[in-house]
Structures are given as structure tokens and as C-alpha cells.
Amino acid sequence: MTAVMTANTQTNKRPVILTGDRPTGPLHLGHYIGSLKTRVQLQDTHEQYLLLADTQAMTDNAHDPDKVRRNVLEVALDYLAVGIDPSKTTITVQSYLPALAELTLMYLNFVTVSRLERNPTIKEEIQARGFGRDIPAGFMCYPAAQAADITAFKADIVPVGEDQAPLIEQTNEIARRINHQVGRDVLKECQALIPKFGRLPGVDGKAKMSKSQGNAIALGASPEQIKAAVHSMYTDPDHLKVSDPGKVEGNMVFTYLDAFDPNTEEVEELKAHYRRGGLGDMVLKRRVESVLNELLGPIRERREQLAKDPDYVFDLLREGTNRARAITQQTLDEVREALGMFSFGSR
Amino acid sequence: MTAVMTANTQTNKRPVILTGDRPTGPLHLGHYIGSLKTRVQLQDTHEQYLLLADTQAMTDNAHDPDKVRRNVLEVALDYLAVGIDPSKTTITVQSYLPALAELTLMYLNFVTVSRLERNPTIKEEIQARGFGRDIPAGFMCYPAAQAADITAFKADIVPVGEDQAPLIEQTNEIARRINHQVGRDVLKECQALIPKFGRLPGVDGKAKMSKSQGNAIALGASPEQIKAAVHSMYTDPDHLKVSDPGKVEGNMVFTYLDAFDPNTEEVEELKAHYRRGGLGDMVLKRRVESVLNELLGPIRERREQLAKDPDYVFDLLREGTNRARAITQQTLDEVREALGMFSFGSR
Numbered sequence: 001m002t003a004v005m006t007a008n009t010q011t012n013k014r015p016v017i018l019t020g021d022r023p024t025g026p027l028h029l030g031h032y033i034g035s036l037k038t039r040v041q042l043q044d045t046h047e048q049y050l051l052l053a054d055t056q057a058m059t060d061n062a063h064d065p066d067k068v069r070r071n072v073l074e075v076a077l078d079y080l081a082v083g084i085d086p087s088k089t090t091i092t093v094q095s096y097l098p099a100l101a102e103l104t105l106m107y108l109n110f111v112t113v114s115r116l117e118r119n120p121t122i123k124e125e126i127q128a129r130g131f132g133r134d135i136p137a138g139f140m141c142y143p144a145a146q147a148a149d150i151t152a153f154k155a156d157i158v159p160v161g162e163d164q165a166p167l168i169e170q171t172n173e174i175a176r177r178i179n180h181q182v183g184r185d186v187l188k189e190c191q192a193l194i195p196k197f198g199r200l201p202g203v204d205g206k207a208k209m210s211k212s213q214g215n216a217i218a219l220g221a222s223p224e225q226i227k228a229a230v231h232s233m234y235t236d237p238d239h240l241k242v243s244d245p246g247k248v249e250g251n252m253v254f255t256y257l258d259a260f261d262p263n264t265e266e267v268e269e270l271k272a273h274y275r276r277g278g279l280g281d282m283v284l285k286r287r288v289e290s291v292l293n294e295l296l297g298p299i300r301e302r303r304e305q306l307a308k309d310p311d312y313v314f315d316l317l318r319e320g321t322n323r324a325r326a327i328t329q330q331t332l333d334e335v336r337e338a339l340g341m342f343s344f345g346s347r
Numbered sequence: 348m349t350a351v352m353t354a355n356t357q358t359n360k361r362p363v364i365l366t367g368d369r370p371t372g373p374l375h376l377g378h379y380i381g382s383l384k385t386r387v388q389l390q391d392t393h394e395q396y397l398l399l400a401d402t403q404a405m406t407d408n409a410h411d412p413d414k415v416r417r418n419v420l421e422v423a424l425d426y427l428a429v430g431i432d433p434s435k436t437t438i439t440v441q442s443y444l445p446a447l448a449e450l451t452l453m454y455l456n457f458v459t460v461s462r463l464e465r466n467p468t469i470k471e472e473i474q475a476r477g478f479g480r481d482i483p484a485g486f487m488c489y490p491a492a493q494a495a496d497i498t499a500f501k502a503d504i505v506p507v508g509e510d511q512a513p514l515i516e517q518t519n520e521i522a523r524r525i526n527h528q529v530g531r532d533v534l535k536e537c538q539a540l541i542p543k544f545g546r547l548p549g550v551d552g553k554a555k556m557s558k559s560q561g562n563a564i565a566l567g568a569s570p571e572q573i574k575a576a577v578h579s580m581y582t583d584p585d586h587l588k589v590s591d592p593g594k595v596e597g598n599m600v601f602t603y604l605d606a607f608d609p610n611t612e613e614v615e616e617l618k619a620h621y622r623r624g625g626l627g628d629m630v631l632k633r634r635v636e637s638v639l640n641e642l643l644g645p646i647r648e649r650r651e652q653l654a655k656d657p658d659y660v661f662d663l664l665r666e667g668t669n670r671a672r673a674i675t676q677q678t679l680d681e682v683r684e685a686l687g688m689f690s691f692g693s694r
Binding site: 112135342 | 401402405406407409410412413415416419440442443445446448449451452453455456457458459460461462463481482483484485486487488491492528658661664665668683686687688689691692
């Protein structure tokens with residue numbers, strides 16, 4: 001296995017991308033536009049690894065491992081349904097890659113507590129989760145775990161939201177520190193890939209689409225669920241009569257058309273019309289609904305088909321995880337050797 | 348392998364002891380009297396595991412992995428030389444037990460940062476090492492790593508110095524928290540075993556014998572090294588002439604006779620004589636020297652023999668580590684299953 005992987009790695013000149021999701025709920029339109037769509041494109045030009053990050057999900061869901069477990073399969077279904085091709089992309093389960101845990105513990109020795117505490121992403125997330133002083137130690141340590149993920153796969157590129165750029169900086173800091181100590185580049189530094197399309201707001205206009213906020217449209221949403229969500233969309237509260245001029249900015253109907261309607265020209269015309277007045281919200285909402293049905297219809301269908309055969313999905317995950325296990329174990333072996341750690345037979 | 352281990356575990360009713368050492372230097376007389384001697388006795392009545400804790404040693408030696416690597420073999424030689432019998436005691440290398448790293452990351456989610464910071468042992472050690480705010484994150488996390496070690500081996504008893512009792516408390520806290528969450532005792536709580544003989548002072552009279560303080564007598568010390576160390580021993584600075592009455596308390600010559608001289612009756616007579624006056628330090632030092640030579644001579648000889656065949660030692664470590672890998676992996680599987688974590692095929 002290792003020999004085969006080495007051969008592949010040596011002949012494969014494509015840049016390596018590592019990305020993934022914490023399996024805490026089925027994925028939604030925000031994930032689609034923010035990352036899944038790009039991943040489907042990148043798998044043709046890059047060596048892509050998708051991490052079902054259940055170990056990381058436990059750092060703030062230790063009280064509810066059931067949720068994490070169930071959603072490993074759900075997220076895998078989402079991946080396959082949107083067009084992630086397991087012959088091109090390796091999908092792998094984090095908790096079955098022990099080398100990641102071993103590298104994490106190693107890296108924690110190369111970063112100080114105060115450095116972790118200063119990490120802006122961690123600071124914000126601690127606040128968002130209301131942890132206060134009772135932050136689980138695993139949560140504070142997760143930048144080191146992420147550094148382990150990224151470096152173990154020798155990722156060149158890591159797609160992250162703008163708010164997560166400090167995590168990439170932390171990863172490269174650890175890599176540089178170890179490279180400096182061993183006097184050569186045993187670990188690869190990576191680059192952040194910030195998505196073109198920023199964060200998709202929820203249908204209620206709130207900054208972030210999120211299942212827990214009830215403002216999300218899941219990738220597997222039924223036509224009824226799509227209809228209900230679109231009809232509840234936040235538009236322009238001052239646009240009372242059809243004849244009134246309306247505001248396009250911050251109007252979810254247009255945000256969603258910008259994100260999902262392939263006919264950008266018509267969307268621009270609609271915006272102009274809406275601004276002038278004489279265009280009603282219902283017409284626009286019906287258009288959003290139709291655009292989303294066109295996008296999500298085939299995804300939902302594939303998802304339902306796949307969900308009938310979970311063993312097929314488990315087999316894919318097992319295969320991908322075996323492949324990833326060889327790669328991550330090799331990196332661990334390299335780091336150990338470079339640092340001069342013990343091995344049976346070492347003097 | 349797993350099946351065999353299960354059978355062994357079920358039939359073996361001996362209480363399980365886990366202990367070990369951070370391989371940062373060869374062991375010395377302080378280790379012998381504080382723990383090794385007891386371990387040699389306990390292996391006949393207990394199921395004993397000795398952990399060469401190289402992963403833990405890295406938490407404050409990340410800058411010098413060479414030292415840790417070299418001392419794995421040195422400490423193993425010390426174990427075998429003092430009479431640890433690998434057919435009775437399993438000697439294992441921590442960094443080759445990935446389940447320990449995986450359990451550590453898991454447990455870090457069940458303990459808060461502030462709880463780790465409050466740990467008195469950690470507080471003291473941070474001060475002793477002069478870390479200040481620049482404490483490596485791995486060092487702060489090591490109570491969770493120790494909880495992983497202890498629970499992974501299902502230890503009933505953990506010999507620790509008095510100052511380390513809070514670490515045992517922390518272990519049991521994590522075990523109780525997880526047991527409570529899953530509604531049954533998947534993890535075993537353990538008891539601290541505080542050694543009868545407290546800490547052996549250095550030959551200079553300082554509280555702790557330590558290689559870095561230059562006040563230690565290594566188990567492999569040569570007769571010349573023993574002679575030099577004993578002759579430099581701190582006795583009673585006011586005992587100037589042989590005829591002067593001398594002080595026994597805090598006098599290293601008597602501390603060492605108490606610790607190592609098998610003839611306690613004669614030692615008591617010597618104390619009385621010294622207190623009265625008329626007994627010179629040189630006579631006593633020659634006695635200490637002879638007692639230590641008698642103890643360390645055979646140990647040194649066995650050590651030198653074993654050191655000539657490191658491959659034999661590596662084979663023993665490999666065997667012990669394989670045995671320990673099966674045990675620790677089984678515990679990890681049990682914890683995962685109890686918590687309801689993902690497995691291929693789980694719904």
C-alpha cells in the first residue's frame with residue numbers, strides 16, 4: 001500500500017488541496033456556493049482530499065457524539081450528490097486516521113498556550129459559542145489539530161473563509177518552526193484559498209446561513225421546503241406596494257439570484273426594474289424558487305438514490321480512509337525521523 | 348491478537364498497575380528506592396505495565412528529541428538491569444501506541460482549559476521549568492494524556508509521588524464524566540499508590556536527586572563514580588572533629604544508610620555512636636560506598652551485558668508494545684462505541 005502511494009505521489013504533479021466539513025448537520029446552500037461548487041471543479045485539476053472532520057466536531061460537541069456520528073453519512077451523501085467524484089476526490093473520515101492525532105500531540109509541543117489564546121479565529125469562536133472560561137481544552141487546541149490535518153496531507157492549498165486565515169498562518173508557523181529545528185523542509189507550508197463568493201446570508205437576511213438558526217435551505221430540501229423558505233425570504237421591508245421603488249442591496253431575493261441564477265443579464269435587468277418600481281416580490285420569489293429547484297432537484301434525486309444504499313457509501317469512505325491513512329502515516333514517519341524520535345532499532 | 352488479549356484479560360484477576368518514566372536521562376538511585384524496587388516486587392502479584400513515556404517527555408523537550416530518543420533504550424536497560432522481568436512486566440514505548448494519542452484528543456474535549464490551569468501539579472511544574480506564559484500547549488495538556496495512558500490500560504493502581512496525586516484526581520474526573528455521559532462504567536477509575544519511601548535527596552542534601560543537578564548516582568555508575576559521589580556527600584557541617592557529637596537528621600550518609608543498608612540494627616547503633624561523638628564521617632562513607640557497590644555492582648554488570656545486545660532489548664520493547672497496542676486499541680474502541688462515535692457501517 002505504502003509503496004503504491006509513494007509511486008502515485010511521485011508521478012502526480014497536481015497541487016494538493018485539503019478541505020472538508022465538521023459533520024454536525026446536513027450541508028446547505030451556503031456550503032454549496034461557498035465551497036462545494038468549487039470542489040467539484042477543482043477535482044479535475046487538483047489532487048483533492050475531503051475530510052469528514054468528526055474528531056474536530058467533537059471539540060465542541062462532546063456532549064452529543066450521536067449528532068456527529070449521524071452526520072458523517074449525511075455529509076458524505078451531500079458530497080456525492082453535488083458531484084464529488086470518489087474516483088477523483090478522496091473522501092476520508094478523520095477519526096480513523098490515528099496519525100493525525102499523533103501529529104496533533106506533537107505539534108502542541110511547538111506552540112505555546114498564549115499563542116493559541118491569541119488566535120483571532122479561536123477568540124471569535126469562543127465568544128460565538130459562549131464558552132467563556134469553560135472552553136474545552138480540545139477546542140482551544142484545534143488549531144494544532146488543523147495544522148496536523150493540513151501538513152499530514154502535504155496540502156498546497158487550503159480553501160478557508162476569510163475569518164479562518166489565522167488558522168492557516170498558525171499551521172505555517174508550526175511547519176516553519178519544525179523545519180527550522182530539523183534544518184530542512186520536512187513539512188510543507190500551505191496557501192489559503194479564499195472563495196470568490198463570500199458567505200451566503202440566511203433566508204432571513206442574517207449574516208450566516210445555519211441550520212441551527214433555522215434560516216438555511218438544505219441540499220436535500222424538498223420542493224415544499226424550498227417554497228416555504230423562499231417565501232419567508234427577507235426582501236426590502238419598505239417595498240410595500242408593487243409600484244414602489246425597491247432596494248436591491250441586502251435584499252435576499254437578489255442576493256440569491258446573484259448567487260444561483262445562471263442568467264446574470266436578466267438578473268441585472270430585474271434589479272433595475274425593482275429599483276424603478278413596478279416589480280413585485282412574489283414574481284422574484286417565484287424566480288428564486290424555480291432557480292433553486294433546478295439546482296437542487298437533481299442533487300436531491302441523487303441524494304435519495306444514494307441514501308438507499310448506505311453500504312456503498314461506507315465502502316467508499318473506508319477506501320478513501322485507507323488511502324488517507326497511508327499518506328498521513330507516511331508524513332508522521334517522516335516527521336518522527338526528521339526530529340530524531342525513537343524507533344525500534346534507533347540508537 | 349485481540350482475541351487472545353481478551354481471553355488473557357478475562358482470566359487474569361491480578362490488579363493492573365501502570366507506571367513508567369519519561370526517558371530524559373538514565374535512572375538513578377532515587378528512582379530505584381522510589382519506584383523500581385517496588386516494581387520488581389509488584390510484578391509477581393500484579394499485571395504490570397511500564398510505559399517509556401517518550402511522547403510525554405516531548406511536552407517539555409521538543410527542542411531536544413535526540414535526548415528523548417537515546418534515553419528510551421537507556422531506561423529500558425535500567426529496567427532490565429534492576430530485575431524487571433519482561434515475562435512478567437510489559438515494557439512498552441508510548442509513541443508507538445496511537446490509541447493513546449486518540450484518547451488524549453478525545454479527553455481534551457471533556458476537560459476545560461481553566462481546569463487544566465488549576466491543576467496544582469501542572470502549576471508547580473510550570474514554575475519549576477520557568478515556562479511562564481510561554482508554556483507549550485502540549486505540556487498544559489499532559490494531564491489529559493496521562494488520563495489516556497491510565498484508562499487505556501484499565502489500570503487499577505498508579506504509583507505516583509505525593510505531588511502527583513492531583514493528576515490521578517484529574518484522570519478519575521475525566522473517567523467519571525465520560526461514564527456519566529454514556530450511562531455506564533466504560534472507563535475504570537484508578538487509585539494512587541504513594542510510595543513508602545519518599546523522595547531520596549541528592550548526595551549534596553538537596554531535596555531531589557536529579558541528573559541535571561549533578562547530585563545523582565546513576566544505576567550504571569562505576570565504582571569510581573560511586574566513590575566520588577559518596578565522598579562528596581553532605582553530612583553534618585558542624586561535625587569537625589571525630590570526637591565531636593554529630594547530627595543524624597539531614598545527614599546524607601545516614602539518609603542513604605536508611606535507604607540502602609540492609610542491616611538496620613547496625614545502622615541504628617551507628618546513629619547512636621555518631622550522636623555521642625567518636626565516629627568519623629570517613630568510616631560511614633566507606634560503609635555507604637560498600638553498601639552501594641553491593642547493590643549497584645550486579646545491576647551495573649547486567650546493564651553492561653544487556654547494552655552489548657541492544658537488538659535483544661529492541662525486540663523486547665517491540666513485543667511489549669505490540670501487546671500494549673492491542674490493549675489500548677481495545678479501550679479506544681470501547682470508548683468510541685460507548686460514546687456512539689462513527690464507525691464504518693454505523694447509522
